[in-house]
Amino acid sequence: MTYHVLSGLPRSGSTLLAALLRQNPLVHADMTSPVAQLYIAQLQAMNASVEMHHHFDTARRRRLLRAVFDAYYGDADVRPIVIDTHRSWTCMLPGLVDLFPATRAICCVRNVGWVIDSLERLARKHPHRLSALFGNRADATVYERVEALCASNGMVGYALDALKQACYGAEAGRVLVVRYETLCRDPARVLARIYAHLDEAPFEHDTANVQYEADRFDLAVNTPGLHRVRRGVSFEPRDTVLPPDMFAHLESFNFWERPDVEAHGIAIV
Template identity: 50%
Template sequence: MIPSPETLPRFHFISGLPRSGSTLLAAILRQNPRFHAGMASPVGSLFTAMLNQVSAGSEWGPVVTTEQRRRLLRGVFESYYADQTDKTVIFDTSRLWCSKLPALLDLFPDAKVIACVRNVGWIMDSIERLYRADPFENTRLFIDDAERNTVYSRVETLAQRNRLVGFAWSALKEAFYGEQAGSLLVVDYELLAQAPQRVLPLIYRFVGEPEFEHDFQNVCYEAPDFDSALGMRGLHTVRPEVGMRTRATILPPDLFEQYAQLSFWTDLGRSRANVISAKSEAGQASQARPQNT
């Protein structure tokens, strides 16, 4: 039986940069019994594969109408989450979604995308730490020895436009300056980790849901099987207590500085995106910046 629109959950999306708090945010949101949220799902890959099969270049493209494509693609979401019968809101996570805003908002006009961000230098530092923590494993993030030889080759590989960090950064930049930016909320990792009690109410307001009292001292999430298959243990492990740990970077200074300059989301004057920013003098969360300001 096809569910009626009245019984379908509302869909929102978590996207943005890797190692920037998307798993942490999902772990917090899933405390709300009305919500489903988790690490990256296969829905984004299924969405792309389906679209490839019914678009130009495929033998089936000429015989599938645009409306049929919409139904097929929406059906990917509805079928994958069909067992979440007790949830009224689904947050699907994928770095792909920032590059698919026109399609997402056509399928789900009221959907919002929450993009987690972080200083790219610290993103590279975080991935490099995980790599060095398991020196007897060749992670699948790198194809061959030429890519994994040194910290310079590893970081440069990750930054390529079709790789882990470079793709996510490019997709987010497209969404941030695009015509659908009003449906995007950018959340800085450090602010989320330091002041979750201030950030979460703003997120609830953005997605139009009643607030929920979260327990930021008991946040748990891990996916050891997935991380082991990727060859990078701890990639999706969330510590129980939300907070920041101060440390020095393990990257060479020139490499860290090169990537620390890439925070385009601070350019608020040329985007309609909503941004939860921190007051530099107090480190406190401000309200999501209204659109068109």
């Protein structure tokens, strides 16, 4: 079994990309899995107790952490190339690389203004549902919602900080940054680059027939459509629903567009 990770910013194409990659009979890819949380819980359990942590030397820690992956993906029908999705993986790459030296990270990005715009549209599409993504507040303004999302522990802010850590860290050469716009406009190019990044044989995908939904998960956070992928890959330009001052401010968060990023060894498509 070969393990890789899919991470990056929310609303930036990771669900679409997973839906495409799973067309390959050798690749297991899906929406956010519980593996990262199981990994974190295992790691914390081995370090939390002063009375117990001396039982775990480095070799035992590594065996137990590898077992999280092997146990979760141990079903006979799981495909040999596993791409696990979670936004936390970008801040845990050193540990993953230690366990699985072949691991590579695929990180989806999108202009942060459009990420927030996409989330705000979901909130306005269902005005009588109070989404857990925004703290379940009925009287919050768009400015308050964006502040919560962009906080260091918010859905977007956390993912952005973790992505920066991966892009500027020692494992930067293992990261492939995938722009949402490129994925939608030229999916064949992106997929070819991903297979090269993973050192796997290319596969011909059907980008005109790709659909995915996770309605049970989306309803659990009271945000229908959060992980729904429409049939066919395309890019649809639109006007933002955000106030102009807010959208302009959010564009300053797009650090991957700065020239110094590629100097750190990051591949961007």
